[in-house]
């Protein structure tokens with residue numbers, strides 16, 4: 001981790017006040033500023049602390065199960081008839097998604113800072129489960145905020161969190177999804193900042209969260225880079241990852257940013273189509289504004305009110321996006337595309353049937369685009385898709401869509 | 407001269423602590439807002455704060471959150487808020503009015519246009535809850551050009567360094583947030599207030615207002631002894647929430663703020679701060 005932090009250019013973006021170009025920053029009430037400054041100091045300190053990093057590495061190896069494999073999807077590759085499709089298997093992590101990379105890191109940070117209570121927001125419930133898991137292990141109290149609509153959609157994960165000893169608070173405000181859960185978690189944090197650590201689950205929010213969550217997830221890209229070199233003797237030609245807030249995508253992308261020859265594609269939820277309003281594609285169809293403490297692309301109406309979004313996947317159903325993605329889009333380093341509900345569902349089935357891997361519905365968006373991309377590329381090229389999570393949590397949603405009752 | 411500066415000068419001469427009620431524009435209904443503002447002034451408010459509703463009020467508690475949601479449901483957009491200000495000004499040319507809101511709707515309008523339209527409508531200052539001094543330079547310039555002040559929040563946890571920085575940008579008054587938490591929390595700590603206000607006074611000549619978490623007239627009275635202004639927000643909004651029509655909303659506002667005013671006046675006539683002021 002130490003060596004790796006030096007290898008990437010994580011020192012150059014964001015700047016000291018958390019800006020990625022014109023994006024990011026800290027648009028929060030003054031009541032939160034000191035907490036963010038304390039967190040920023042702690043994170044910068046422990047990122048250079050050998051004992052902390054050694055413990056993090058141990059936990060990532062023995063608790064999370066890292067490194068996650070780089071898997072060659074031979075059947076799917078044959079089906080698409082183009083580039084070699086390889087998956088970074090974050091779905092094999094403990095708790096089933098990339099989210100645990102971040103919560104293990106922030107959990108250790110919380111403990112190092114002497115906090116007794118952790119809180120988290122969650123959409124799909126993956127981050128909530130990953131937070132509750134870490135809290136259970138570290139013996140901390142854990143409260144997870146979750147939009148009421150997501151509590152319904154992701155009932156299995158709600159039960160998992162409760163089994164792990166977390167309290168799940170159903171948020172009834174606004175669109176009753178991820179953005180409202182995030183608001184509520186922030187409110188809790190301002191009120192209980194003395195003993196509480198807020199484990200934010202994606203690369204959105206005020207500085208230092210976008211940079212810190214990226215650094216904890218960048219293990220994905222560092223491993224993928226090394227694995228690709230070891231296995232294929234070269235870097236992949238294209239990286240593909242789904243983008244909700246953007247943590248699994250930035251985790252994969254970040255260590256490749258300086259490798260200009262590697263194309264990067266972030267896949268947003270196009271919901272029922274980008275032409276209408278029922279999607280969650282802030283980079284593809286939004287504009288620059290300020291949400292959740294950060295200047296970034298977002299979905300709002302002409303009065304600047306944040307819009308309700310839609311995606312079949314709760315984890316992508318978010319009207320903003322991490323500021324580093326906004327920056328990567330504007331400098332042209334990464335491209336952002338949309339995959340709609342139907343395409344994602346098709347990809348969900350395609351991967352399940354061809355490889356015996358059932359992806360999360362969030363992940364299915366990346367799979368769908370990755371398949372299209374592979375079909376257009378030469379057979380000597382490599383398309384690397386981040387398999388950000390497994391689909392167990394989504395079987396109820398899939399059954400519902402297909403009219404199946406248990 | 408900005409109405410806020412004028413008003414605080416008058417108040418200082420009279421030895422009176424300002425009462426500053428906050429209401430959310432358009433809550434519980436757009437029809438009541440202007441009348442409630444007038445009612446507040448008649449009950450003894452010296453400045454008024456008008457909240458511009460936003461969909462994601464991260465720094466506000468359930469009461470104001472709910473007020474914003476209702477106001478938005480009734481279509482209270484920025485144009486309607488400014489129209490309310492214009493109508494308020496038809497009958498009240500002197501009471502300073504502060505708009506309070508969040509960054510995104512302001513930027514969507516464009517900060518320069520926002521400043522121009524606000525000034526034209528009769529607004530005196532702007533408080534952007536999610537725009538701390540660190541991110542405020544563009545907005546500050548636009549407001550300054552139109553003679554509008556930018557009000558900043560200071561928290562119990564604000565460091566000296568941040569306090570200095572904010573003092574350089576602030577105008578009108580400094581708004582000290584008396585609790586750790588969102589608006590409407592109930593953990594106002596009176597014992598720590600005097601030293602905190604003193605700390606703010608050390609870096610700025612501006613009047614110091616105290617708000618967040620003040621509900622009871624007695625609390626307002628205690629705060630009035632150490633601060634230049636007392637802000638009442640959620641407690642008033644909560645009362646308005648239960649009002650069915652304009653008459654009721656005005657009556658509730660007058661009754662409640664009248665009691666708060668009375669308690670503040672009683673406290674400052676006899677309290678130690680009267681001497682200081």
Ligand SMILES: Cc1ncc(COP(=O)(O)O)c(C=O)c1O
Nearest residue numbers: 126244245246247248315388389
């Ligand atoms: C499996 C999986 N992938 C992706 C996401 C989207 O989050 P992010 O964009 O931060 O990676 C989620 C969020 O819940 C998730 O559970």
